[in-house]
Amino acid sequence: MIRSAIAVAATATAMPLLMATPLAAQQVTPPPVTPTVAPASPMAAPMLAPPVITVPPLSDAQATLLDKLLNSDIVAQGLKSAATASTTAPTKNELVRAALDHARAVHAGRLSEADFQRDWGLRPPAYDPTPAFADAVRQDRIAAWFASLPPPYAGYDGLRKGLQNYRSIAAAGGWSPLASGPDFTLGATGPRVIALRKRLAAEDKDVSTSGDKFDAGLLDAVRRAQRRYGLNPSGIVSTQTLAALNVSATDRVRQIMANMERWRWLPQDLPRDRIQVNIAAAVLTVFDGDTPVQSMRAVTGRPGDETPMLSSTIHSIVINPPWNVPTSIATKELWPKEKANPGYFKRNGFKVIGGTRLQQQAGDQSALGRFKFDFANDYSVYLHDTPSRAKFASFSRLSSHGCVRLEKPAELANLLLKGDPSWTPEMVAAAVAKGDTVRAALVKPVSVYLLYWTAFASGNGQMNFRADPYDWDGILASKVEARTARQTIAAR
Incomplete structure (x- = not known):
């Protein structure tokens, strides 16, 4: 194949x-x-x-x-x-x-x-x-x-090779956890630097294990590790970097196992035009066949408000959408704000419907921003714009109630509407400026996949890991092994 x-x-x-x-x-x-x-x-x-x-x-x-x-x-x-x-x-x-x-x-x-x-x-x-x-x-x-x-995916092949490598590391004893302590970087010396070298060398063959000085070579190695873990490549060994380095080799094996199982849930022939969101990394990528044509940062669900894994089809884009507030958010967050600060609803564009339901009017204050990308699903989630832009500058972007907020929603809207004479970029911009709520149906609906990737191999075979914010990896790996054990017994 x-x-x-x-x-x-x-x-x-x-x-x-x-x-x-x-x-x-x-x-x-x-x-x-x-x-x-x-x-x-x-x-x-x-x-x-x-x-x-x-x-x-x-x-x-x-x-x-x-x-x-x-x-x-x-x-x-x-x-x-x-x-x-x-x-x-x-x-x-x-x-x-x-x-x-x-x-x-x-x-x-x-x-x-x-x-x-x-x-x-x-x-x-x-x-x-x-x-x-x-x-x-x-x-x-x-x-x-x-x-x-x-x-039949190169990504699955990469995980399978990575699994073999990390199993070998674990079988050889894995690596020792690094001791906590003050942040350190270029110029540091001593036992913590020696331990750091040994730890990095377990995953990075280009790291020298000799010397107790934090030199330029070690700085580059730390930055490479931080990129592999989706952290800010500052070169400073801080709490987040230590936490990523201290995940055991055995746990990395189970993390790879969980991600391999998720690959097996995908169809054998993915749609040529599709949008993929990596929930764990909070990144959206648009594909044309095997070619990525657009990528942007996203904000995905915080733990407790998880963004679900799913596949669907984007059929339309709502320009200047109002926000029909889910009852849970209204009850837990917004009504207490109105009670504590009377007039909060009016100042932020909310109106009460039917005595209890809340709707935020379209406009600059709307939590959905100027664009909402609709697709059918059982979770009431969608892709949307946001007036809160600061989070996109962060390396940790799990902050939503489950929907996916987009860094560049206008660019995505124009890409999906490309070729439709009714919705040129100028017409989209004019509709946004006018402020009326309108729905732009896509001439060619686009498949969308919300996926949870916490382990994947880069083009050179190097394994990359992300944090498991929803604690799904351990649960899934355990379910896979338990089901394998039951099926093995049943087959005999």
């Missing part, structure tokens, strides 16, 4: 490398003891039962190869932390069941429907591995079939 990458630096856009190659997709439950599979699906049950597909009997050589592939690939694909030896050799029927289960996990995600949290709104397409597996057995091409299973 040929895998090409989107030509975009991960440290610049905080989006992983992508490429999609179409593959067939249906899904079935594991086969019974005899190698005949009756299709069904926990993720999307078919309305009509398709024909039963019989898997040809495995030869002894095929059984040996399949057992070897399963034992290595289940770890390589991030489905569990480490290999475990079985005390009994599996039967051929058990190998068939295990192979089909493994194929579904690698190709379309390890989780079952019950494992998903509500705000993990992405769901993998249904996938039936049985036809391709049966064909691989008949043609004696089991190894090639195995190689075709993983998601």
Whole structure:
């Protein structure tokens, strides 16, 4: 399978490398003891039962190869932390069941429907591995079939290689945590500098471990590390930098495992025109096929008001949108402000509707700014402008109630409306200036993906990490391993 990458630096856009190659997709439950599979699906049950597909009997050589592939690939694909030896050799029927289960996990995600949290709104397409597996057995091409299973993205390949590297680091003992203390940078000397060199060298082969002086070379290494972690590359080793460096190698392994599972939730063929938001890094990128054509900073949901993972389609842009305030925000935040400072509503353009509902009028004060990008979803979130611009200058931009605020909404609006003679950039600017609320329907709706990437490889293979603000990585990695353990038992 040929895998090409989107030509975009991960440290610049905080989006992983992508490429999609179409593959067939249906899904079935594991086969019974005899190698005949009756299709069904926990993720999307078919309305009509398709024909039963019989898997040809495995030869002894095929059984040996399949057992070897399963034992290595289940770890390589991030489905569990480490290999475990079985005390009994599996039967051929058990190998068939295990192979089909493994194929579904690698190709379309390890989780079952019950494992998903509500705000993990992405769901993998249904996938039936049985036809391709049966064909691989008949043609004696089991190894090639195995190689075709993983998601066809360069970003997934990068994580798989990174997983192997960080597993090796963890197996060798990982790294020692750095001691807390005052901030230090260029010119510092002593034991903390020696420890810093050793810690950085564990992930950066260009770092020298000799010397106790914080010199220019070490300054560059600290800045490289800060960029890998999405921090301000100041070269100053402060609290945030220490916290990132002190995440253990074992936890980095689990972080990579969680992100590999999220890749498996994506379709095999992504839409050519699409918008992707990395929630954890708070960055939006617009793609034309494999080419990024626009990127900007964003503000995403703070912990407690998480921005959900989802996919949808932007169908229209509201210019000068009013803000219909969600009841939870009105009750917890705005009504107390009015009570404490009477006249707050009037000064900030709010009006009370029906006695309790609040609406903020369109204009410079509106929390939605001048643009709102609408797409259907079950979470009442959208992309929008904001009059509060200061947060975009920060490296930590998780501050919204769940919607995605945009640094350059006018530029995005003009890009999405490009080619529509009814909405030239001049017409958009005139509509904004007039102040009336109008809706501009997109002639060509655009797919949008809200994704949670906290680990990804850059073009040179270097792993990049972001903080896990919602604590989703550990939860997901545990669910993946637990589901793998249950399915392994079920296959025997």
